[in-house]
Amino acid sequence: MVTISPIEKIKKGKLLFEQNCLLCHGALGKGDGYAGIYLNPRPFDISSEKVQIQSDSTLFFKITLGKAPMPTFKALPFESRLYLLMYVRELGKNNNKQTAKNDSKN
Ligand code: HEC
Numbered sequence: 001m002v003t004i005s006p007i008e009k010i011k012k013g014k015l016l017f018e019q020n021c022l023l024c025h026g027a028l029g030k031g032d033g034y035a036g037i038y039l040n041p042r043p044f045d046i047s048s049e050k051v052q053i054q055s056d057s058t059l060f061f062k063i064t065l066g067k068a069p070m071p072t073f074k075a076l077p078f079e080s081r082l083y084l085l086m087y088v089r090e091l092g093k094n095n096n097k098q099t100a101k102n103d104s105k106n
Pocket of ligand 1: 016017020021022023024025035036039040041042043044046050051054059062063067068069070071073084085088
């Protein structure tokens with residue numbers, strides 16, 4: 001089996017996110033994708049604490065099963081869903097950085 005580095009996994013996750021999630025969640029996961037703005041409920045900010053405090057297994061489960069109007073992604077290979085989860089965590093880190101930056105401005 002070919003092993004790939006965490007960086008490569010996150011890169012794959014980013015690509016999968018762009019293909020499967022961006023249209024609703026937006027590039028940074030803020031819930032502002034062009035389809036997302038027409039949904040009810042709106043997809044909320046997945047980089048926010050509300051999502052990021054949830055455990056890996058909870059988020060993995062939600063990505064797998066979806067949550068109406070979010071579709072299920074159980075057709076994606078296990079690894080793909082894992083990489084997506086890693087990318088969702090990356091989005092969370094970026095969000096924290098942004099908050100830290102904003103804080104220092106005040
Ligand atoms: C058709 C639009 C749509 C697509 C595509 C979509 N989502 Fe969602 N997502 C939503 C909506 C709407 C919610 C909020 C659902 C709710 O609160 O009932 C959501 C919620 C979430 C949540 C938070 C769940 C929670 O309860 O905390 C995560 C994480 C998430 N989506 C990840 C993803 C990932 C990863 C993908 C791509 C594999 C994806 N979504 C694709 C619409 C979408």
